[in-house]
Amino acid sequence: MLASLAGDAKAYRLLLGAVRDGLRLYFRRRLGADLAADEEDLVQETLIAMHTRRQTYDPNYPLTAWVHAIARYKLIDLYRRRRSRQTVPLDAAGPLFADDETGATLARIDLDRMLASLAPSTRRLIERTKLEGRSSAEAGADEGLTETAAKVRAHRGLHALSDRFAKRGDHADG
């Protein structure tokens, strides 16, 4: 980690590889069957968080304590997001709205409006990767970004949206 902070990419790669394995194990043990699909997303989110906040590592403390605290934070963050979104079980709610197309239209309008609140390049990245199904590399190339930069920016954009969305959900619930 010390070599990584100094800018040694090779050491950093080895470190992230080792951390990834540890994180998979960590999240696998803690995620229930209903959230198991989020395991790899959480691993990636944690790695990105480590990367963007690597200057907060204090060399006087063990690296594992630092990674563990970030992983724990990301796990709690996931629980919090899921709780605010999944208060209604989808199986029960599905039939009620199945014949109602206004819901889908409203969702589409909401989605457009939410995306419009993002920076233009972030919005295009999310539209291309998440809605049109293109790869991060392709979408990034259109914006003149590397694949990783595109991935990080799309991730941040979605995070910002989910924060706003979750807040509105809280208000609606009471």
Added chain:
Amino acid sequence: MRTDDLIAGLAAELKPVRTSAPTWLLGLAFLSGVVAASGLMLGWLGLRPDLRLAMGAAPFWMKAAYSLSLALFAFALVERAGRPGARLAPLMCLVFLAVAVIALIGVLQTLRAPAALRWPMFLGGSYAVCPGFIVALSIPILITVLFGLRLMAPTRLVLSGALAGLLAGAAGASVYGLHCTESSALFVAFWYTLGISLTAALGALCGRYALRW
């Protein structure tokens, strides 16, 4: 995107960073809050008229030593709260020790005074406004400290917010000490600590939302 590709990409864009940088930014944010609070105090409350005289006597420095030592410990605590996995307990003990010391001095000083003076020593002349003024002066500092902490990586949001409030409250109390003319240790131990605690509670409330990243 596969995780391996993500790792390769992150490694490819790696730049050297200094682990001391967030501490300096936090310090800068904190100091700008203190400047704002000082401006607020000067424009709104004003310095105590006998400041020069008071600076030659012990009570002024007793108040300053208490609030400044709390601010010092709290700054170290906030700085650690922004670093995932850092231990906070040893510094927390110092905070409680500082409160215990001023409370002990206050009680001993009050017990040695004539009985008729004890109640006035506790209430002073400004007990009703002191905690409120401290909270008010602390708010600009709380805002800038929360901004500084957002640049780090707090993982326990409510606790981190409370510590930011502790720092803001202790610094706000230090600024308020330049206006306040009270001189009894018991007054400081109770009413200053109350103002600082209220600010810490406010910080805890804000931290939950303001510190998400």
